[in-house]
Amino acid sequence: MKGSYDMLDHRYQTFLVLATTKSYTQTARQLYISQPAVSQQIKSLEAELGVELVRYERPKLTITPAGVELAAFVQRVQVQADAVVATLQHPQKVRQVTFSTTLSISEFLAPQLIGLLQAQHYHEINCRVTNTHVALAAIESGDSDFALIEGNFDKQRYGYEVVRQEPFVGVVAADHPLAQQSAVSWADLTAYPLIVREEGSGSREILENLAHAANVTFAEFPQVVTVNNPTAIREVLLQGSGISFVYRSVVAEALKSGKLAVLPLQAGQLRHDLDLVYPRDSYFADDYRRWATALKKG
Structure with a gap:
């Protein structure tokens, strides 16, 4: 909490430290107060x-589900407070x-963002590539100001702007047997290796939901290959080593050159929201909305 500006009752600050340390002793030491004082503040709250x-x-201290929610809220408020104060103190300095x-x-x-x-002359831009779960956790902790994600999230918990609806398509090498068919069912897919992203x-998650809706599980495929990088998945597909589902933009060049082909699934093409979440x-929020609007046009 060093260097932070306390916008909440000090009891909330004490509780946030306790929720992190899960120790009255460590909390008291970190806040330079007595252990009974920590206990008294928590009981009062x-x-x-x-x-x-x-x-x-x-010897075990557990934070209740309500406590976990409150700690996350306090953390968000504190991070926001620090950012706002810094902006007010240095209005001419682009943060x-x-x-x-x-x-x-x-x-x-x-890359577009x-x-x-850069065009808006931000002095320091930090981009962290990760998965949806970690990206959302970084917003909660204040490690990220916002996130660009394609995964599902609690829309009541976050502010967000839909940047675009991106086609999520089944893809194979252009010379793959399924690419030669006029229509493909999920039953047809299960005859070939499936290449998927990591947990x-x-x-x-989107692919799992699609398969579930078609009453298909990953266990029905002869092989399931997990690859944690979309570029690597694209290369595996080019070798004709299986099928995968990706955002069309990820394989746009390979589709244009005729090296990969979109599967003609009978279920049709799915479009999924890509969101700027904060x-x-x-x-x-006004900044985030402007950036999302600019990305839509891009």
């Missing part, structure tokens, strides 16, 4: 809110920006 935040059964992006989007959308931020990837009620 619980009484005021009428909610149990902590369960302590020696640095840090964002997360999922691997698939890093292939085509993140970086170019946009935690938004693309994998802390709910963010002070910088």
